[in-house]
Amino acid sequence: MTFVSDRVIAGRLSTGLKRNPTRMQTRVKICGITRPQDAIAVAQAGADAIGLVFYPHSPRAVEIDQAREIIAALPPFVTTVGLFVDAEETTVRRVLAAVPLDLLQFHGEESPAECRRYARPYLKALRMREQADVLATAKQYHDAAGLLLDTYQAGVPGGTGDRFDWRRVPAHLAMPVILAGGLNAENVAEALTTARPYGVDVSGGVESQKGIKDAYKIRSFIAEVERVGRD
Numbered sequence: 202m203t204f205v206s207d208r209v210i211a212g213r214l215s216t217g218l219k220r221n222p223t224r225m226q227t228r229v230k231i232c233g234i235t236r237p238q239d240a241i242a243v244a245q246a247g248a249d250a251i252g253l254v255f256y257p258h259s260p261r262a263v264e265i266d267q268a269r270e271i272i273a274a275l276p277p278f279v280t281t282v283g284l285f286v287d288a289e290e291t292t293v294r295r296v297l298a299a300v301p302l303d304l305l306q307f308h309g310e311e312s313p314a315e316c317r318r319y320a321r322p323y324l325k326a327l328r329m330r331e332q333a334d335v336l337a338t339a340k341q342y343h344d345a346a347g348l349l350l351d352t353y354q355a356g357v358p359g360g361t362g363d364r365f366d367w368r369r370v371p372a373h374l375a376m377p378v379i380l381a382g383g384l385n386a387e388n389v390a391e392a393l394t395t396a397r398p399y400g401v402d403v404s405g406g407v408e409s410q411k412g413i414k415d416a417y418k419i420r421s422f423i424a425e426v427e428r429v430g431r432d
């Protein structure tokens with residue numbers, strides 16, 4: 202088995218790197234992994250990070266034992282991200298005690314204090330409803346490792362499969378921007394040239410069905426990111 206990536210998103214996110222300058226490779230997170238074989242496919246394709254969804258209402262939700270099995274299948278240097286949506290503190294702590302997560306992703310209405318209380322690097326998701334203020338949110342969550350911008354859809358906290366207007370991503374932000382929402386191999390090049398994010402996060406766009414990743418779609422997605430990310 203050949204693993205083509207040895208990059209670690211968490212460490213780099215916390216170095217204060219901002220946007221994706223010329224010649225710098227855009228980081229890739231593949232979210233909603235539910236099976237060890239998908240984690241292996243993601244690592245083999247060269248992704249930087251996998252996301253594990255600890256939100257029971259998601260079709261991609263994982264249990265603690267399942268998450269441990271998935272992570273155990275990974276080679277080193279692939280960042281593990283745990284996604285939560287307005288979870289109880291006890292729930293997050295139970296997961297953290299059992300699952301080796303490098304980074305937390307808060308995808309609900311968690312306050313800055315709630316995001317900080319685990320003393321772990323975290324990403325804060327902002328759903329891009331009309332009145333969303335990216336700059337103000339970045340200020341509010343100034344200690345976040347990055348701000349993840351996702352599509353807003355009423356009643357759905359994420360994983361919508363829909364894109365938003367990428368021109369709304371500010372050109373300068375004091376923290377890394379991770380672009381999400383409806384990305385796939387067909388549109389990610391346009392997304393990157395429009396928004397120039399530090400990283401991208403995709404779930405539905407690389408699946409054959411909800412929760413089941415498609416190795417071909419993952420490879421195509423990463424190939425596109427690498428193509429655009431080069432000179």
Ligand SMILES: O=C(O)c1ccccc1N[C@@H]1O[C@H](COP(=O)(O)O)[C@@H](O)[C@H]1O
Nearest residue numbers: 232259359360362381382383403404405
């Ligand atoms: O993936 C989910 O099921 C999910 C559930 C609740 C909150 C967030 C979720 N996923 C995140 O949503 C975005 C976009 O996903 P997609 O590519 O549009 O399917 C991404 O950040 C996922 O991490």
